[in-house]
Amino acid sequence: MNLPDQISHLWTQALGLIAKVVSPDWGSLIGLLPFFLLIGVIGPLITILALLWVYYFVRRPRTKVRFVEGPRQALLAADGLPVFPPGEPYDIRSGLIYPPGTTQNDAGEVLSVTCPMCAIARFADVTTCHNCGLVLKVDRRVAVRTMQPAGPPPGGAAAA
Numbered sequence: 001m002n003l004p005d006q007i008s009h010l011w012t013q014a015l016g017l018i019a020k021v022v023s024p025d026w027g028s029l030i031g032l033l034p035f036f037l038l039i040g041v042i043g044p045l046i047t048i049l050a051l052l053w054v055y056y057f058v059r060r061p062r063t064k065v066r067f068v069e070g071p072r073q074a075l076l077a078a079d080g081l082p083v084f085p086p087g088e089p090y091d092i093r094s095g096l097i098y099p100p101g102t103t104q105n106d107a108g109e110v111l112s113v114t115c116p117m118c119a120i121a122r123f124a125d126v127t128t129c130h131n132c133g134l135v136l137k138v139d140r141r142v143a144v145r146t147m148q149p150a151g152p153p154p155g156g157a158a159a160a
Contacts, residue, residue: 069099070099071091071096071097071098071099071105072096072097073095073096073097074090074095074096074097082095084097084112084114085097085114086113086114086115086116086119087100087113087114087115087116087136088100088113089101089102089103089111089112089113089124090111090112090113090114091105091109091111091112092112093109098111102124103123103124103125104124104125110123110124110125111123111124112124113136115129115131115132115134115136116134116136117129117132117134118131118132118134120132
């Protein structure tokens with residue numbers, strides 16, 4: 001094979017390649033259309049949905065649950081008598097300390113509370129100490145689900 005035949009052969013191959021690009025075989029390209037749709041449209045949509053799902057579960061608002069406290073046994077002193085903390089209602093007969101804000105035990109009897117200021121005992125349903133005048137009114141805690149905002153409070157972090 002001489003040089004002009006080789007050049008002619010290369011030119012024919014180049015024209016065949018250009019012909020495939022300029023006027024492709026549309027039947028085979030249409031056969032690849034589902035593959036192109038999967039790669040070009042459905043794949044990115046699934047990726048975006050997965051990223052949004054992950055973003056939501058990372059940034060979603062969390063709830064905080066506080067549980068109702070029940071009565072607990074008071075600590076005993078060296079002499080065997082119960083020691084009741086000031087400011088918390090207690091039942092002297094059973095030796096139980098009740099959650100703050102409780103005024104009656106399960107039997108309906110009024111609880112006592114020791115004033116944290118002057119250490120004088122009084123009934124738990126009385127909100128003001130008759131000795132020192134301290135107002136000790138605490139709301140009973142209940143199970144509450146509170147939603148916390150994801151970001152800083154209104155007014156920025158300086159308001160917190």
